[in-house]
Amino acid sequence: MFSDTYDGSFHDVENHQLLLNTPYSSTLSSRYQNNSCNILFRTLQPKDRDEIKLLHEEWFPVKYKDEFYDELVLQRMFISGDNLYTCAAVCTKKGVTCSDRIDDEGDEFEKDYIHSSAAVKNDCMKATDEEDRIAACVVGSYVEVARIDRKTVEFLVDDPTLHTHLFYIMTLGTIAEYRHCRLATKLIRRVMDEVEIDPQCGAIYLHVITFNNAAIRFYEKLGFYRVAEIKDYYTIDDERHNCYLYARYYNGNYGRRDY
Numbered sequence: 001m002f003s004d005t006y007d008g009s010f011h012d013v014e015n016h017q018l019l020l021n022t023p024y025s026s027t028l029s030s031r032y033q034n035n036s037c038n039i040l041f042r043t044l045q046p047k048d049r050d051e052i053k054l055l056h057e058e059w060f061p062v063k064y065k066d067e068f069y070d071e072l073v074l075q076r077m078f079i080s081g082d083n084l085y086t087c088a089a090v091c092t093k094k095g096v097t098c099s100d101r102i103d104d105e106g107d108e109f110e111k112d113y114i115h116s117s118a119a120v121k122n123d124c125m126k127a128t129d130e131e132d133r134i135a136a137c138v139v140g141s142y143v144e145v146a147r148i149d150r151k152t153v154e155f156l157v158d159d160p161t162l163h164t165h166l167f168y169i170m171t172l173g174t175i176a177e178y179r180h181c182r183l184a185t186k187l188i189r190r191v192m193d194e195v196e197i198d199p200q201c202g203a204i205y206l207h208v209i210t211f212n213n214a215a216i217r218f219y220e221k222l223g224f225y226r227v228a229e230i231k232d233y234y235t236i237d238d239e240r241h242n243c244y245l246y247a248r249y250y251n252g253n254y255g256r257r258d259y
Helices: 010-014 027-032 046-059 066-074 108-112 150-156 183-196 213-221
Strands: 038-042 085-092 133-144 165-174 201-209 225-236 239-249
Touching (some): 038 183, 046 066, 046 133, 085 183, 150 225, 150 239, 183 201, 201 213, 213 225, 213 239
Parallel strands (some): 165 201
Antiparallel strands (some): 038 085, 133 165, 201 239
16 A cells, blocks of 8 residues: 555555556446446535545545545636636436436446546536446546746656646546446546647656556557656555556647657
């Protein structure tokens, strides 16, 4: 497990990104076994707090402070004041006809692995509260280039005066019963849509532990480039592990590609 816990600052969140890339299954997923439901996409809401906390505890090996879950449902980091981007794929059995249907083909990433602002527009009518069940969720944040370490900026940004911020993927998780529905792909594509319309955002980036081949294939399939290998990025059970820095570039920024 990780040697320390999240304390609310951006850099600490970034440094805990093994949760983007670690194989964990969810014992909570039994309640989603009936897949005869519609899927809508929306931001996390205060009523989701307990559920998203339980899911993160099942999905990821890092222990978060309770304040982290308050931040998720309010879409804001308390210490820095930075906005958070959240988008949940919600299963609902009543009152919804969803225009964004999911495909039958599954994500390789979703079959085997769980992955680690602007408002997300709902595609559907609001579902009955008691029928909402989170099937997948992505969390991220826009980060000013001035706050990213110099070496990472050198890798990712050609001209920091032109591309003043990047988008960092913090967490991505899908429950087991929905990993054939391409929900992870749908969620990442929504992030891509956000970034494409922001001319000053130069890239989406994230970290992947080097032995997580499923996550690596998932991101490369979506057009992410392996930018660099970072030594001793993760600490797991007192052992150090390297990670890969991955990025997908936007708005005329080309950055560094395969190292």
